[in-house]
Amino acid sequence: MKVTVIGSGYVGLVTGACLSEMGNDVLCFDVDHSKIALLNSGGVPIHEPGLAELIHRNVAAGRLRFSTEAAAAAAHGVLQFIAVGTPPDEDGSADLKYVLAAARSIGQHMSEYKVVVDKSTVPVGTADKVSAAIADELAQRGVELPFTVVSNPEFLKEGAAIEDFMSPDRVVIGSEEPRAIELMRALYAPYVRNHERFLVMSTRSAELTKYAANSMLATRISFMNELAELAEHTGADIESVRLGIGSDSRIGYSFLYAGCGYGGSCFPKDVKALIKTASGHGQSLRVLSAVEEVNNRQKHLLAKKAKAALGGTLSGKHFALWGLAFKPNTDDMREAASREIIADLLAEGATVTAYDPVAMDEARRIYQDEQRISFSNHPLAACQDADALLIATEWKEFRNPDFDAIKDKLRQPIIIDGRNLYSPAAIRQQGFTYHSIGRH
Ligand SMILES: NC(=O)c1ccc[n+]([C@@H]2O[C@H](COP(=O)([O-])OP(=O)(O)OC[C@H]3O[C@@H](n4cnc5c(N)ncnc54)[C@H](O)[C@@H]3O)[C@@H](O)[C@H]2O)c1
Numbered sequence: 001m002k003v004t005v006i007g008s009g010y011v012g013l014v015t016g017a018c019l020s021e022m023g024n025d026v027l028c029f030d031v032d033h034s035k036i037a038l039l040n041s042g043g044v045p046i047h048e049p050g051l052a053e054l055i056h057r058n059v060a061a062g063r064l065r066f067s068t069e070a071a072a073a074a075a076h077g078v079l080q081f082i083a084v085g086t087p088p089d090e091d092g093s094a095d096l097k098y099v100l101a102a103a104r105s106i107g108q109h110m111s112e113y114k115v116v117v118d119k120s121t122v123p124v125g126t127a128d129k130v131s132a133a134i135a136d137e138l139a140q141r142g143v144e145l146p147f148t149v150v151s152n153p154e155f156l157k158e159g160a161a162i163e164d165f166m167s168p169d170r171v172v173i174g175s176e177e178p179r180a181i182e183l184m185r186a187l188y189a190p191y192v193r194n195h196e197r198f199l200v201m202s203t204r205s206a207e208l209t210k211y212a213a214n215s216m217l218a219t220r221i222s223f224m225n226e227l228a229e230l231a232e233h234t235g236a237d238i239e240s241v242r243l244g245i246g247s248d249s250r251i252g253y254s255f256l257y258a259g260c261g262y263g264g265s266c267f268p269k270d271v272k273a274l275i276k277t278a279s280g281h282g283q284s285l286r287v288l289s290a291v292e293e294v295n296n297r298q299k300h301l302l303a304k305k306a307k308a309a310l311g312g313t314l315s316g317k318h319f320a321l322w323g324l325a326f327k328p329n330t331d332d333m334r335e336a337a338s339r340e341i342i343a344d345l346l347a348e349g350a351t352v353t354a355y356d357p358v359a360m361d362e363a364r365r366i367y368q369d370e371q372r373i374s375f376s377n378h379p380l381a382a383c384q385d386a387d388a389l390l391i392a393t394e395w396k397e398f399r400n401p402d403f404d405a406i407k408d409k410l411r412q413p414i415i416i417d418g419r420n421l422y423s424p425a426a427i428r429q430q431g432f433t434y435h436s437i438g439r440h
């Protein structure tokens with residue numbers, strides 16, 4: 001099938017690469033000329049396991065191309081995927097300017113039937129706005145052409161994006177138009193082996209499903225983070241509690257890890273946007289507001305623990321920080337807990353040496369004007385003369401470090417672990433003062 005993907009960011013590239021892998025003829029379009037130039041010269045702008053290989057293979061096979069030509073993009077696919085960003089507005093609601101610009105671009109250039117697929121995460125009612133934008137462009141051109149707008153939210157996780165796209169838990173299609181539904185069913189047939197996992201519903205239900213999924217997952221995390229605090233007060237261990245409740249098949253183990261807060265380009269923005277959608281309808285989402293509040297507090301916890309561990313002041317102290325990405329296997333630092341931790345430490349007069357296996361280029365870009373943070377190419381070297389080691393991301397390589405070497409490097413053997421990587425008893429036996437989340 002001929003497919004155009006509008007937006008060659010995280011979701012656009014994964015979508016384009018995975019659709020071409022199954023034999024579709026895919027054109028990825030982006031208004032960012034430097035990004036397309038990079039892709040056309042064999043580069044891949046994001047770190048995602050398996051993505052570069054997939055892109056290179058399908059480009060070589062002639063099934064995947066990149067372009068900045070809006071007219072060529074609109075002409076290419078009968079399916080036009082919109083996968084552009086929906087960042088938060090100043091008030092927290094999703095900013096639709098990129099989505100509507102993409103819709104208008106289709107309307108300006110299309111010359112035959114198109115199925116326009118909203119893959120971006122968009123608030124309830126956006127499919128109607130996309131429809132109106134395309135219809136408006138067609139009217140301005142004085143032409144009448146058929147098109148259908150379908151909602152097809154994306155549920156991939158960064159770091160496991162290819163696998164999530166290739167073997168999805170479900171594919172959600174919001175449409176009531178049989179022709180469009182059949183095209184989508186044919187496109188996704190190789191990926192969705194269990195037909196019950198191809199869920200067709202109204203566009204509005206599909207749009208809300210995406211926010212509901214992310215909000216539910218964020219709720220589980222904040223719930224556990226709040227209980228972790230209670231565990232600290234009461235002498236319970238949040239890890240034991242996680243195992244105790246996760247073994248109930250109605251609850252399950254996923255997304256119950258307490259830590260230094262959820263980040264990334266999705267949970268914080270989508271929780272905010274859903275709260276905003278509800279308030280636009282005169283409804284207050286009280287549970288979700290608490291989820292956000294708990295998460296905001298959680299991101300400040302590591303600096304608070306560091307301050308308490310170092311006698312009540314951070315001024316003049318130096319810290320090693322392991323982990324900058326918002327989670328492992330990505331270089332993405334959007335809304336990462338590390339950013340709040342760094343901000344808190346610097347604000348109180350401390351300095352930081354940070355290490356991350358893949359996010360250091362991104363961090364150097366973010367902190368290019370900041371003298372009080374430096375970077376080390378080795379986790380051990382980052383610990384040199386630090387008053388404590390802080391851990392913000394659970395990269396695999398942090399799980400079994402050389403504790404003796406860490407102790408030699410640190411000024412004081414203090415570890416403040418925002419991801420509960422080590423056994424508190426074992427690490428204390430090694431001579432460390434160890435602070436984690438919700439454990440003793
Ligand atoms: N990143 C994720 O893990 C993830 C997962 C599921 C859903 N989503 C959602 O998917 C959407 C895209 O997210 P992302 O992380 O890929 O964003 P991104 O910021 O990585 O990429 C967006 C791309 O769209 C391009 N763009 C903007 N306007 C354009 C236009 N008019 N025409 C062509 N290209 C245009 C930008 O130049 C950019 O390259 C968002 O709504 C996001 O919430 C993201």
Ligand SMILES: O=c1ccn([C@@H]2O[C@H](COP(=O)(O)OP(=O)(O)O[C@H]3O[C@H](CO)[C@@H](O)[C@H](O)[C@H]3O)[C@@H](O)[C@H]2O)c(=O)[nH]1
Nearest residue numbers: 154155156157158255256257259261262263264266326327
């Ligand atoms: O038990 C847990 C699980 C996750 N996290 C944190 O939650 C954040 C988000 O993690 P994750 O969901 O794995 O990453 P994303 O790539 O942001 O993926 C989420 O957001 C995407 C964009 O909408 C969705 O498509 C995915 O289904 C959804 O999982 C990260 O900071 C994690 O450290 C925890 O603190 N505890």
